[in-house]
Amino acid sequence: xxxxxxxxxxxxxxxxxxxxxxxxxxxxxxxxxxxxxxxxxxxxxxxxxxxxxxxxxxxxxxxxxxxxxxxxxxxxxxxxxxxxxxxxxxxxxxxxxxxxxxxxxxxxxxxxxxxxxxxxxxxxxxxxxxxxxxxxxxxxxxxxxxxxxxxxxxxxxxxxxxxxxxxxxxxxxxxxxxxxxxxxxxxxxxxxxxxxxxxxxxxxxxxxxxxxxxxxxxxxxxxxxxxxxxxxxxxxxxxxxxxxxxxxxxxxxxxxxxxxxxxxxxxxxxxxxxxxxxxxxxxxxxxxxxxxxxxxxxxxxxxxxxxxxxxxxxxxxxxxxxxxxxxxxxxxxxxxxxxxxxxxxxxxxxxxxxxxxxxxxxxxxxxxxxxxxxxxxxxxxxxxxxxxxxxxxxxxxxxxxxxxxxxxxxxxxxxxxxxxxxxxxxxxxxxxxxxxxxxxxxxxxxxxxxxxxxxxxxxx
Ligand code: URP
Ligand code: ZN
Ligand code: ZN
Numbered sequence: 001x002x003x004x005x006x007x008x009x010x011x012x013x014x015x016x017x018x019x020x021x022x023x024x025x026x027x028x029x030x031x032x033x034x035x036x037x038x039x040x041x042x043x044x045x046x047x048x049x050x051x052x053x054x055x056x057x058x059x060x061x062x063x064x065x066x067x068x069x070x071x072x073x074x075x076x077x078x079x080x081x082x083x084x085x086x087x088x089x090x091x092x093x094x095x096x097x098x099x100x101x102x103x104x105x106x107x108x109x110x111x112x113x114x115x116x117x118x119x120x121x122x123x124x125x126x127x128x129x130x131x132x133x134x135x136x137x138x139x140x141x142x143x144x145x146x147x148x149x150x151x152x153x154x155x156x157x158x159x160x161x162x163x164x165x166x167x168x169x170x171x172x173x174x175x176x177x178x179x180x181x182x183x184x185x186x187x188x189x190x191x192x193x194x195x196x197x198x199x200x201x202x203x204x205x206x207x208x209x210x211x212x213x214x215x216x217x218x219x220x221x222x223x224x225x226x227x228x229x230x231x232x233x234x235x236x237x238x239x240x241x242x243x244x245x246x247x248x249x250x251x252x253x254x255x256x257x258x259x260x261x262x263x264x265x266x267x268x269x270x271x272x273x274x275x276x277x278x279x280x281x282x283x284x285x286x287x288x289x290x291x292x293x294x295x296x297x298x299x300x301x302x303x304x305x306x307x308x309x310x311x312x313x314x315x316x317x318x319x320x321x322x323x324x325x326x327x328x329x330x331x332x333x334x335x336x337x338x339x340x341x342x343x344x345x346x347x348x349x350x351x352x353x354x355x356x357x358x359x360x361x362x363x364x365x366x367x368x369x370x371x372x373x374x375x376x377x378x379x380x381x382x383x384x385x386x387x388x389x390x391x392x393x394x395x396x397x398x399x400x401x402x403x404x405x406x407x408x409x410x411x412x413x414x415x416x417x418x419x420x421x422x423x424x425x426x427x428x429x430x431x432x433x434x435x436x437x438x439x440x441x442x443x444x445x446x447x448x449x450x451x452x453x454x455x456x457x458x459x460x
Pocket of ligand 1: 061239286287288315317337338339
């Protein structure tokens, strides 16, 4: 059935105007001043609302075997939560153990998402081991439509790569024309600091930050910049949390490295004092890199405003407090790292960014949708409102007022790190390729309708 959205104000990364949008066969087919409703079309009145392109979260974990447990969401629960919050596409990391075959891991992750996810999805291929066999499989995976790699410079002995593997990954990425996303922390320094703190009896979640101070993240970024410069590779720094690390990335940019920076909604709104909460409550806020000193928040708002920071993601990694986070009750290094935020990113970014005058509507759309589409080869299918684009649209009600709570969330986890925080605006309708998936905070779509988005390399 065709869909007609009338009377809304279209906002993209570069434009703002009032027009009607006609959607048919999953795509936007016409945008015009006044399109008459014709028989058979579903009509949505968007008077007083903004219409944004569907938001894209370029960094999520859904199926995630990690630190002796598994992240809590399924592709069904995560995609519903994403859609309720206005995110219509996510990019998940395929995260094989060092001993796993990359191709089997690709098929495993694809099998978990296909037929389960209600929104469209794609993957970054995690490089957690590099040898001749793995290299051949990475080449095959790129042919199958995964045109980005993900590496960890952290998590020594688990998912982290050696310098030799980092070199080989960036060399292959350059050759194939794919971008490499990287978690930047110096793994050896983290390990030493963890051992030192535990030996001093410092075992609570409040010590997590001390084991991964800003200098350790900055060193990770500097390390990546050195390798990327030498190899001419395109790189993307995930979850950048502190000024020191951002400065290293900017130095890399100035030296000619093709580098882009991502930050997360939690770094903009939460800080290290959350991980210091008593009675082990701080464990809810343990993630890596850690939540930082509050002074960093302004730096990242400024960076987002002027484009030094390209994207705002979530790094959604949900672990229950009552059971999973408690695995680290006597040793903070055993607390599963991660924070759930997939559902709340867009509304919090709108509330604290646009409504507080920190960013304008165009940078809001750009950082939460269009930049990710461009960097990861999805544009203009996603991240745009124009004829030919997928009809993933967010009809956004700026007059909505509400509060976030675990009691009302769709994310499958037993706490919300933003509990009680106000939101000023939320999607009233969300469409996935021309079908309504969300109305007024309720999922009304089809689980399993999401498509795997194959992406071409060499799109820069
Ligand atoms: O603490 C985090 N960030 N957990 C998820 C895995 C990762 O490092 O991205
Ligand atoms: Zn990470
Ligand atoms: Zn992550």
